[in-house]
Amino acid sequence: MNQTVSAVLVTYNRLEMLKEAIQALQNQIVPVSHIIVVDNASENDTKEYLESLGDQIEYVRLEENLGGAGGFNKGVRYFMEHTDDEFVWLMDDDTMVHPDTLQNLLTFANEKKDFGFLASDVRWTDGHRAKMNQPAPMNRLHVIPEDQVEPVQLQNATFVSLLVKREIVAQIGLPITDFFIWGDDIEYTERAGRVAPGYFVPSAKVTHKMGTNVGSSLLNDGPNRTPRYYYSYRNKGYYVRKRDWYRKNRARLRTLAEYWQIKLSKTDRKAEKLAVMKKGMKAGKTFNPVIEFANKKESK
Template sequence: MTKKVSAVVVTYNRLTLLKEVIESLQKQIEPVSHIIIVDNASENDTKEYLESLGNQIDYVRLGENLGGAGGFNRGIRYFMENTDDDFVWVMDDDTVVHPDTLQNLLKFANVEPNFGFLASDVRWTDGHRAKMNQPAPMNRLKVIPENQVEPIRLQNATFVSLLVRRSVVAQIGLPITDFFIWGDDIEYTERAGRVAPGYFVPSAKVTHKMGSNVGSSLLNDGPERTPRYFYSYRNKGYYIRKRDWYRKNRARLRTLAEYWQIKLSKTDRKSEKLAVMKKGMKAGKIFNPIIEFADTSKKK
């Protein structure tokens, strides 16, 4: 029996890229059953375009910007409450999927049906691995090479082409809206991974059309992005508490090393960066958000 898939795309004021993403979803060799677009209160040009698509998409417009975390919460909730599809396939509005991406994810799902999540091989526009989306193998001392062919088990993954089973969502709930940005995907996939293994599927490639192929770094990021790192360190404080002793303490040591790297560096606005980091780490000690579950009794 063919499995049905809902694609969930969260967007905010990136209409040109969003159009390309929607078009790539419509050209899948293995058709998508529902294209659910969650609009984080974008400007009217996005709203008017999405409304013009009519029943080509399921349009979920939010009254305010809830960040990526809130958008994915609402999108996966919609999938659970308004469809009977077997899988949800989540991605950002700059994730251009290849014609065979879903086909290859489902091919692996047929071989290994008991999975928590499946993650794509995310490439930048030059064909090299996207640094924001480096796969995280169970052995973190190992780096998965760009020419990897065989699927491999992961600790966690990002919301850039991620496939999750409906039964797993029913068991673990939804992404945490209160995360707002950063770490919501790491927390969610680690939560799913405690139910069933997660895997990297190298044949399922996508292109992540970020402006540049760089990873996030408080040390090097510009002034307009510095305040956002509060969410990174606060959210990390929550999800590492859920890990086993070894991984929990390894993450804490890594965070401490990042603090001293900034403190001993000659970076611009050092005091501001350290203050944001300390504020986030302090908040993370008591941050205990609620995990919500979809109300499937509402299903139409």
């Protein structure tokens, strides 16, 4: 089995973190074939550093910030159109892979073969699970313990060390640029999961170097992040429509519960938060972005 891998790393103005992430990719026990760095129009210091790496990386610089979603769209497109690698490995610039992460993902890939995606066990800097990247098993009443050893089938996963086969990308297309931020990974892995099952691989650990280990919460988040939740609720409106009847209505009830939790709370800026949520939910009813597909790789 051809186990060549392109790593796609999306970055925006976090140079020191980016340097560490690239170094971690270069230190894999099983080497990656290509390191594709998608730069979302960062400042010149990032540009100059990435250009200085020469042929150590494939540098894809965007003219404007397309958000994480647009960055992953461009990165997966580059993988499909400019490499022959069998797998694409997706991550942000604050994802620190361990030396054996890729080795363990590929070991499972070689055993299982039929899968839509493989997701790592994402830990925070203290070694506990990163709350932003909790694995989502098929039975959402079940919580995957931190000492899990055996792989588990998932409903979806995040773009924090996610492995996808070329043939799956060819069937389902690219991540949706119009998502901008939030939910692009959930939508994409659920799209892949409709072709073949996705799995959590607990031996393939990575460290997610977020500033704090918290999940996303419109109720508790600060004023600078509140406007971003528009994308969360708009995008959710789209991908929830693709689910089966039970999961679709369960998600809608959860969103309704979030609305009333905020409405009945004593949170600061309550009116602003409810307005952002309602605006996103309304937009999500008609949000219907186009799914793009990569062109065939050009012959040299």
